Amino acid sequence: MYRYDEFDTAVVRERIEEFRDQVSRRVSGGLTEDEFKPLRLMNGVYLQLHAYMLRVAVPYGTMNSGQMRRLARIARVYDKGYGHFTTRTNIQYNWPALSDVPAILSELAEVEMHAIQTSGNCIRNVTTDVFAGCADDEIEDPRPWCEILRQWSTIHPEFSFLPRKFKIAVIAAPKDRAAMRTHDVGLQLIRGEDGETAFRVFVGGGQGRIPHIAQEIAPAVPGRDLLAYLTAILRAWNLLGRRDNIHKARIKILVASLGIDAFREEVERHFATLRREDLRVPDEEVARIRAYFAPPPFADLPRTSGAFDRASLADPDFARFARNNVRRHRQPGYATLIISLKPQGGVPGDITADQMDLVADLAERFSFDEVRAAYEQNLVLPHVRLDDTPEIWRRLAEAGLATPNADLVTDIIACPGLDYCSLANARSIPVAQALSEQLADLDYQERLGPIRVNMSGCINACGHHHVGHIGVLGVDRKGEEYYQITVGGSADEQAALGEIVGRSLAADEVAPAVGRALDRYLEVRREGETFLQTVRRLGADPFRDAIYGAFNAVA
Amino acid sequence: MKIVTANRLSDGRVIYADASGDPVGALDQAGRFDGDAADLALSQAALRPATFVNPYLVEVDGGRPSGRDRFKELIRSQGPTVGNSLERP
Numbered sequence: 001m002y003r004y005d006e007f008d009t010a011v012v013r014e015r016i017e018e019f020r021d022q023v024s025r026r027v028s029g030g031l032t033e034d035e036f037k038p039l040r041l042m043n044g045v046y047l048q049l050h051a052y053m054l055r056v057a058v059p060y061g062t063m064n065s066g067q068m069r070r071l072a073r074i075a076r077v078y079d080k081g082y083g084h085f086t087t088r089t090n091i092q093y094n095w096p097a098l099s100d101v102p103a104i105l106s107e108l109a110e111v112e113m114h115a116i117q118t119s120g121n122c123i124r125n126v127t128t129d130v131f132a133g134c135a136d137d138e139i140e141d142p143r144p145w146c147e148i149l150r151q152w153s154t155i156h157p158e159f160s161f162l163p164r165k166f167k168i169a170v171i172a173a174p175k176d177r178a179a180m181r182t183h184d185v186g187l188q189l190i191r192g193e194d195g196e197t198a199f200r201v202f203v204g205g206g207q208g209r210i211p212h213i214a215q216e217i218a219p220a221v222p223g224r225d226l227l228a229y230l231t232a233i234l235r236a237w238n239l240l241g242r243r244d245n246i247h248k249a250r251i252k253i254l255v256a257s258l259g260i261d262a263f264r265e266e267v268e269r270h271f272a273t274l275r276r277e278d279l280r281v282p283d284e285e286v287a288r289i290r291a292y293f294a295p296p297p298f299a300d301l302p303r304t305s306g307a308f309d310r311a312s313l314a315d316p317d318f319a320r321f322a323r324n325n326v327r328r329h330r331q332p333g334y335a336t337l338i339i340s341l342k343p344q345g346g347v348p349g350d351i352t353a354d355q356m357d358l359v360a361d362l363a364e365r366f367s368f369d370e371v372r373a374a375y376e377q378n379l380v381l382p383h384v385r386l387d388d389t390p391e392i393w394r395r396l397a398e399a400g401l402a403t404p405n406a407d408l409v410t411d412i413i414a415c416p417g418l419d420y421c422s423l424a425n426a427r428s429i430p431v432a433q434a435l436s437e438q439l440a441d442l443d444y445q446e447r448l449g450p451i452r453v454n455m456s457g458c459i460n461a462c463g464h465h466h467v468g469h470i471g472v473l474g475v476d477r478k479g480e481e482y483y484q485i486t487v488g489g490s491a492d493e494q495a496a497l498g499e500i501v502g503r504s505l506a507a508d509e510v511a512p513a514v515g516r517a518l519d520r521y522l523e524v525r526r527e528g529e530t531f532l533q534t535v536r537r538l539g540a541d542p543f544r545d546a547i548y549g550a551f552n553a554v555a
Numbered sequence: 556m557k558i559v560t561a562n563r564l565s566d567g568r569v570i571y572a573d574a575s576g577d578p579v580g581a582l583d584q585a586g587r588f589d590g591d592a593a594d595l596a597l598s599q600a601a602l603r604p605a606t607f608v609n610p611y612l613v614e615v616d617g618g619r620p621s622g623r624d625r626f627k628e629l630i631r632s633q634g635p636t637v638g639n640s641l642e643r644p
Contacts, residue, residue, distance in 0.1 A: 026564070027564065027565070027605065029605055032604060033604060047567055047609070048567070049569070049627070049631050050567070050568065050569055050631065050634060051562075051567040052566070052567035080639065080640055082639040095640070097565060097566035097567070098566060098567060099565050099566070347637065347638045347639060350639050352639065418626070418630060419630065419635040424627075427630075427637075429638055430636060430637050478623070479623050479625050479626055480626070
């Protein structure tokens with residue numbers, strides 16, 4: 001994985017000292033809160049309901065064991081002993097004192113991490129496919145390009161005061177495992193006609209109160225022109241995007257109002273004026289960064305594993321874990337292992353310091369010292385030997401980390417909601433917990449197959465409810481929590497927004513209503529058809545009927 | 556009746572102004588003010604930016620938050636209703 005060079009180290013160190021001074025001036029009265037707020041946000045510090053919240057970037061979701069142990073230490077020393085992984089592969093701490101934040105940032109810098117640009121109107125942490133470097137459908141590892149984007153976008157003077165935040169995701173396979181088209185810019189790495197790396201570019205995706213799926217703006221931008229093309233996109237938006245209304249400032253609004261063709265013309269106009277050679281990453285620099293992401297020294301192993309097969313036969317619990325949480329790796333004899341952060345009745349994305357330490361140990365011993373944060377608020381050990389999976393599973397199980405529900409209905413994405421967030425209208429966590437408890441039967445979950453339930457506590461959609469196969473949105477109705485349900489959303493390569501099925505429901509009605517929709521799916525599905533395929537075939541009506549039929553019968 | 560609430564600058568914790576305008580951590584220790592007195596208490600809190608961050612008024616009825624944001628204010632006063640924070644005060 002990438003290691004900081006002298007420039008990275010200097011930038012991060014200087015930024016910490018700058019922020020230490022800003023905190024000091026805020027405390028001494030030299031800065032007002034209005035002056036301080038944008039400064040703290042650019043360093044990942046929010047002020048939430050109960051405390052400050054610090055969001056730490058995990059660039060493209062990749063960490064080593066030392067970094068994970070440091071995240072554990074920060075949770076233990078400066079917070080309440082846990083952290084919360086988000087859909088943008090960041091980790092959030094809910095209780096740091098402002099006065100401790102400079103020390104926390106210093107601790108992060110020691111392991112080459114930071115919180116720069118995890119908030120504010122700038123280019124945020126670049127995300128990617130959690131199976132990068134593992135998946136057999138991948139054209140090439142997308143992470144070198146993510147790192148190039150990270151370096152280009154960090155404290156970029158032209159793009160530090162954008163109309164709003166700007167999020168980029170990069171994938172390198174036809175299968176989208178990074179919700180790429182929900183981003184302001186989505187990049188799909190492809191092979192260009194010349195055989196070189198190129199990018200299919202999508203623009204104008206986003207969720208929030210006005211959701212849009214990103215549209216294709218360019219079919220094949222050569223890798224050497226990627227930074228220039230992105231500069232042109234950002235420049236067009238920076239100049240034309242609205243700054244008078246926070247709700248209409250994202251690039252999705254500009255793209256939708258101009259139309260993709262007119263926006264493309266704007267971008268190409270800027271692209272034509274750029275000195276592209278100045279924005280071209282030298283080949284040797286691309287090669288240097290690529291070298292950091294070279295495949296680890298895999299052993300030459302048989303495709304199958306006796307230890308794995310024996311454990312699967314001997315222990316039904318391991319067999320279930322293997323079915324649901326162990327994924328095929330392109331290297332024979334290896335697998336990618338998903339660590340679900342969705343225990344039955346737990347808080348989606350939360351992990352304790354002790355659990356983080358265990359994951360670090362497992363990564364160090366079994367996965368070439370690498371662990372990933374996933375879009376789905378889970379962790380992944382990317383490169384483990386099939387032979388080792390039974391032992392890893394046992395150790396995960398001892399720590400409460402072996403829930404065998406990856407991509408099943410209780411693998412719920414949920415934002416912190418009104419329990420923590422100052423923007424939320426309703427709680428997300430208790431509703432997710434209720435659903436998790438109601439659907440705890442793993443046989444039933446496996447019968448249902450892959451279903452993604454996403455929950456947000458407000459229309460800002462941090463829980464990605466718009467693209468959940470089933471989405472749940474918390475709303476405020478005269479001071480009471482209610483929840484709107486959507487079906488048919490998808491964040492994959494066939495990205496779609498869910499359809500609202502009816503009136504909002506009280507909190508205690510949500511889990512039973514979702515349960516009825518799931519039962520209806522089992523009644524109407526065809527052989528081998530997933531929930532999403534069934535919704536796409538039949539539309540929302542059968543699920544609407546299931547959800548509201550009980551109420552209508554009473555009425 | 557209204558109370559003044561804010562977050563404390565040093566650690567972000569929820570605080571209230573007591574009857575003297577000093578910060579307290581518990582809602583039941585908050586001073587309750589009527590009309591102009593509430594506006595005055597708010598302005599006094601705003602004059603202490605090294606303690607009170609973003610102070611504002613909250614309606615209370617019988618010592619509990621009332622009005623449209625009553626549930627949010629109840630959670631602010633009592634902490635998260637679920638999750639890991641509960642086990643680690």
